[in-house]
Amino acid sequence: MKIMIDPGHRNNILDYGACGNGQKESYLALQISQKLKKELEKHHIICYMTRETEKQTISILERTTKTLNLKCDLFVSIHINSAANNNASGIEVLYKGEKELAESVSQAMSTSTGATNRGAKQRTDLGILNGFEKAILIECGFISNAKECKKLTETSYQENLIKAVANTIVKKYKIVIDNIDLELKDAVNKLIVKDVKINAVSWNTLEKMNLRYTEALVEKVGRAVFNTGNYADTIEKLNNIEVISNKILWTEKRFTKEAVRSLIIKVANKV
Ligand SMILES: [Zn+2]
Known part of the structure; x- marks a missing residue:
C-alpha cells in the first residue's frame, strides 16, 4: 500500500495557512505529517510526502498530480483549523467520497486525544479533494483556540493524533491485505517445505x-x-x-x- 501524506500549505507569505497564538498552520502540519509518515512506515506502508520542508513551493495541482503519478492508494492531507470564535475546538475530517474512512479517523483521533469530535464533513468544493479520488483532509484542531493550539505543538499530543490516524488506516486496509497474504503465504511455505x-x-x-x-x-x-x-x-x-x-x-x-x-x-x- 502506498500513501501520499500532504502537509497543508507552505511557509510562504502567500500561504502560511491559518496563523494564531504564535503558530503557523504550515509548520504544525509539516511536523504532524512527518510523524505520521514514520508511524505508517512501521506498518510497512510506503509513504511519500508532497513536501518535506517548509521552503518547498508546491501547488495543489502538483500535489495531486504527484499522487496520481506515484499510483498511491490514499491521499491524506494534514491541516490545522481556525475560526473567528476562539472557543471553537476539536477534530474534523473532510472528504469527498471516503465517508467511512473519514468518520473512523475523526472518531479515533478524538478518542485518543480527548478532543471534541466534530465529525466527518463532505466537501465537494475543495481542489485538494477533487484531484485524487481516495482522499481525506484532516483538520487536527484549532490554531485560533489558545488551549488547543498549545496542545498541537506538544510532541505527545501529536503522537496521539497520528497514532489514531495510522491505526485506523491499518485496520481498514488489513482485510484486503490479509486476503492476499494467505495465498502468498501458502506458496512460500510450500517453497520452504x-x-x-x-x-x-x-x-x-x-x-x-x-x-x-x-x-x-x-x-x-x-x-x-x-x-x-x-x-x-x-x-x-x-x-x-x-x-x-x-x-x-x-x-x-x-x-x-x-x-x-x-x-x-x-x-x-x-x-
Ligand atoms: Zn489548511
Whole structure:
C-alpha cells in the first residue's frame, strides 16, 4: 500500500495557512505529517510526502498530480483549523467520497486525544479533494483556540493524533491485505517445505513483513533474490525470469507487485 501524506500549505507569505497564538498552520502540519509518515512506515506502508520542508513551493495541482503519478492508494492531507470564535475546538475530517474512512479517523483521533469530535464533513468544493479520488483532509484542531493550539505543538499530543490516524488506516486496509497474504503465504511455505531456499537477507525481510509487502520489499531492497535450489530447471522455464548463477533476480522496475506475487505462486505450484 502506498500513501501520499500532504502537509497543508507552505511557509510562504502567500500561504502560511491559518496563523494564531504564535503558530503557523504550515509548520504544525509539516511536523504532524512527518510523524505520521514514520508511524505508517512501521506498518510497512510506503509513504511519500508532497513536501518535506517548509521552503518547498508546491501547488495543489502538483500535489495531486504527484499522487496520481506515484499510483498511491490514499491521499491524506494534514491541516490545522481556525475560526473567528476562539472557543471553537476539536477534530474534523473532510472528504469527498471516503465517508467511512473519514468518520473512523475523526472518531479515533478524538478518542485518543480527548478532543471534541466534530465529525466527518463532505466537501465537494475543495481542489485538494477533487484531484485524487481516495482522499481525506484532516483538520487536527484549532490554531485560533489558545488551549488547543498549545496542545498541537506538544510532541505527545501529536503522537496521539497520528497514532489514531495510522491505526485506523491499518485496520481498514488489513482485510484486503490479509486476503492476499494467505495465498502468498501458502506458496512460500510450500517453497520452504520443498527446499526451494530464499536468500537469507531477503527471507528475513519477507518474514519480518509477514509476507504482506512483497511490493515494499521490492521497492526498498531493489530486488528480491530467490535461490532456486534444485529447481532451477523448472524455474528457468517460467517466463520473464532472469536466471543468474542459480539465482532469480527481479527488480521493481521490471516486475509489479502482482507479477512478483503470481511468480511466487506459480513457482510453488510447479515444485
Ligand atoms: Zn489548511
